[in-house]
Amino acid sequence: MTTTDMNAAGLKRDERLERLKLFGLSSPAILLVLVILVIPVGWLFYVSFIGADGSFSLENYERMIKRKSYGRIFLTTFEVSLLTTGLCILIGYPLAYFMSQLPNRIANLCLITVLLPFWTSLLVRTYAWLVLLQKNGLVNKWAISLGLWDEPIKIVHNLNGTLIGMVHIMLPFLVLPTYGAMKAIDRDYLKAAANMGASPARAFWTVFFPLSTPGLFAGALMVFVLCLGFFVTPAVLGGGKVIMVSMKIVSNIELFVNWGAASALGVVLLILTVAVLWLASRFLKLEQMTGGGH
Amino acid sequence: MIITKQDALPISVRDVTKTYGDVFALDDVSLEVESGEFLTLLGPSGSGKTTLLMVLAGFTRPDRGSLKFGNDEVIRKPPHLRDVGMVFQNYALFPHMTVAGNVGYPLRLRRVPKAEAAERVERALETVQLSGYGERRIDQLSGGQKQRVALARAIVFEPRILLMDEPLSALDKKLRDRMQIELRHLHEKLGMTTVYVTHDQREALTMSDRIAVVNFGRIMQLATPQQLYDQPENKFVADFIGDSTFLDVERDGEKLVAGTTVLKTTRPVPEGNNLSLMMRPERVRLLENAASEDVNEFTATVSEVVYQGESFLLYAALENGTEMAVRGAIRSGSFTSLPKPGETVRLGLDSADTVILSDREQQL
Numbered sequence: 001m002t003t004t005d006m007n008a009a010g011l012k013r014d015e016r017l018e019r020l021k022l023f024g025l026s027s028p029a030i031l032l033v034l035v036i037l038v039i040p041v042g043w044l045f046y047v048s049f050i051g052a053d054g055s056f057s058l059e060n061y062e063r064m065i066k067r068k069s070y071g072r073i074f075l076t077t078f079e080v081s082l083l084t085t086g087l088c089i090l091i092g093y094p095l096a097y098f099m100s101q102l103p104n105r106i107a108n109l110c111l112i113t114v115l116l117p118f119w120t121s122l123l124v125r126t127y128a129w130l131v132l133l134q135k136n137g138l139v140n141k142w143a144i145s146l147g148l149w150d151e152p153i154k155i156v157h158n159l160n161g162t163l164i165g166m167v168h169i170m171l172p173f174l175v176l177p178t179y180g181a182m183k184a185i186d187r188d189y190l191k192a193a194a195n196m197g198a199s200p201a202r203a204f205w206t207v208f209f210p211l212s213t214p215g216l217f218a219g220a221l222m223v224f225v226l227c228l229g230f231f232v233t234p235a236v237l238g239g240g241k242v243i244m245v246s247m248k249i250v251s252n253i254e255l256f257v258n259w260g261a262a263s264a265l266g267v268v269l270l271i272l273t274v275a276v277l278w279l280a281s282r283f284l285k286l287e288q289m290t291g292g293g294h
Numbered sequence: 295m296i297i298t299k300q301d302a303l304p305i306s307v308r309d310v311t312k313t314y315g316d317v318f319a320l321d322d323v324s325l326e327v328e329s330g331e332f333l334t335l336l337g338p339s340g341s342g343k344t345t346l347l348m349v350l351a352g353f354t355r356p357d358r359g360s361l362k363f364g365n366d367e368v369i370r371k372p373p374h375l376r377d378v379g380m381v382f383q384n385y386a387l388f389p390h391m392t393v394a395g396n397v398g399y400p401l402r403l404r405r406v407p408k409a410e411a412a413e414r415v416e417r418a419l420e421t422v423q424l425s426g427y428g429e430r431r432i433d434q435l436s437g438g439q440k441q442r443v444a445l446a447r448a449i450v451f452e453p454r455i456l457l458m459d460e461p462l463s464a465l466d467k468k469l470r471d472r473m474q475i476e477l478r479h480l481h482e483k484l485g486m487t488t489v490y491v492t493h494d495q496r497e498a499l500t501m502s503d504r505i506a507v508v509n510f511g512r513i514m515q516l517a518t519p520q521q522l523y524d525q526p527e528n529k530f531v532a533d534f535i536g537d538s539t540f541l542d543v544e545r546d547g548e549k550l551v552a553g554t555t556v557l558k559t560t561r562p563v564p565e566g567n568n569l570s571l572m573m574r575p576e577r578v579r580l581l582e583n584a585a586s587e588d589v590n591e592f593t594a595t596v597s598e599v600v601y602q603g604e605s606f607l608l609y610a611a612l613e614n615g616t617e618m619a620v621r622g623a624i625r626s627g628s629f630t631s632l633p634k635p636g637e638t639v640r641l642g643l644d645s646a647d648t649v650i651l652s653d654r655e656q657q658l
């Protein structure tokens with residue numbers, strides 16, 4: 001054996017062994033994903049192509065096209081998701097901006113208060129809104145005693161209530177990535193802009209805002225996708241007037257025990273969600289190519 | 295570029311003070327920068343040099359004082375109305391814009407027509423030797439190229455004052471040396487009044503018309519590079535600029551004594567009793583023959599000889615224990631014939647190089 005071959009085989013074996021160990025470590029996670037995600041989704045996919053008589057059929061999908069109510073449900077789902085995302089941006093972006101300008105210690109405190117809602121269950125928060133917004137709830141009582149309006153108005157069991165609840169639940173998902181992107185913006189960029197003659201507003205729109213958009217897009221996308229499959233809040237606060245895809249899936253199973261119809265809805269929702277993600281990723285990549293991202 | 299020397303503006307800083315709590319970042323600083331001058335603020339970190347630059351740019355609000363560009367009082371003007379160019383230490387190039395987008399940014403703010411702006415951007419890039427780089431993304435540039443883009447961006451709107459905050463500190467040494475010369479040439483060409491901040495004394499000596507040595511939020515000395523090196527006003531400046539060793543000097547009537555040597559000097563001697571003799575290692579010589587009349591002679595024991603490539607550095611201790619350093623060029627064979635540690639040597643310092651300083655400033 002020449003000196004250059006020295007230990008070559010042994011070193012190679014060590015490398016292979018290391019890779020094997022790494023795979024061994026990640027195998028429980030792989031197994032888990034396989035069992036609780038891939039197999040059930042595959043089964044759903046399979047069930048959606050089974051008709052009422054137990055044979056292969058496209059009737060579950062045909063029904064969706066034929067009946068107008070299904071189209072409305074998908075439309076409502078996208079409308080509610082878009083509105084929620086839009087409101088989250090309007091409220092969340094200024095909040096994230098405000099936090100990013102604070103000294104670190106105070107900003108961290110604010111961050112905790114943004115995250116605080118995560119410590120209570122979704123259901124509790126949703127019912128809390130119901131208590132606040134109902135006809136004789138706190139909001140109506142105070143508004144009347146303050147003279148804002150004379151009679152109790154309907155704020156819940158409709159689109160308004162649904163949006164209030166959903167925006168509240170979704171806001172942290174938008175604020176966190178936006179705040180992160182803003183924190184990463186070097187303050188010298190704004191100084192440089194000012195030095196070259198940009199007023200504070202100009203500097204914000206030409207430098208700060210474009211640099212914060214990757215975080216804002218990521219947050220908005222997350223909110224939108226989460227909204228598409230949201231169930232609890234629209235079910236409780238919508239009062240049956242705001243019917244989203246997830247609610248139709250539940251009623252298909254619980255009321256009609258029609259697993260095929262429910263699965264088909266799930267599959268279509270999944271495909272639409274993937275389509276949105278794909279479109280968004282293409283858009284974001286385009287953004288990067290024109291110099292939008294880092 | 296259209297800028298001529300007459301267009302440059304003088305800067306007048308008067309009694310500017312900035313405190314952070316009890317700490318004086320700037321302590322009653324006054325400074326006149328002549329029109330078209332290249333002035334360097336040189337000092338260790340935390341000395342106040344960057345604070346002073348930030349006051350000039352308008353990013354730091356001083357407690358009091360006056361700042362004039364030409365005849366205009368600007369101390370309360372917000373930064374975006376000051377019309378000064380600035381090169382930031384980390385360049386602060388906008389990552390979401392191309393090179394041309396960055397350089398054209400100040401022109402877009404000034405609503406320069408597109409065709410003219412494009413031409414001026416190209417000319418600015420040409421000036422910093424980056425023609426044709428306009429469409430590159432910032433993250434495709436090397437450190438030196440980023441530095442040039444930052445410079446192009448700072449000069450493209452033809453400001454009459456240019457500020458630079460350690461613009462070369464992120465570059466490697468070879469590139470830094472070249473950029474120093476280039477910046478100097480560029481300044482000669484454009485002629486704008488330039489204030490340059492650095493902690494690198496060699497950089498300051500290479501580039502500046504005048505240097506203001508800053509420490510403790512004050513200007514310790516303002517002079518040309520040569521004056522600063524040859525005749526520092528105090529021990530801090532002597533210590534900070536170049537290498538030097540110091541010997542305590544005692545007054546014995548009319549005579550000045552350092553160790554056992556009675557000093558001869560052709561230079562002015564300060565008042566007072568706390569005096570030091572400053573010795574630059576390269577001005578001290580190893581004596582072989584008897585010293586001539588105008589040379590101060592010291593006897594010392596060699597403690598260490600260090601090889602440094604182009605030169606050697608020899609440390610020798612005087613009888614009282616104070617160490618002196620001697621630097622000399624190495625020619626073929628000369629290093630091996632140097633005295634060895636433990637040997638006794640005679641060291642000479644010309645009376646013309648004998649600089650005596652007062653210790654007063656050191657006690658601040």
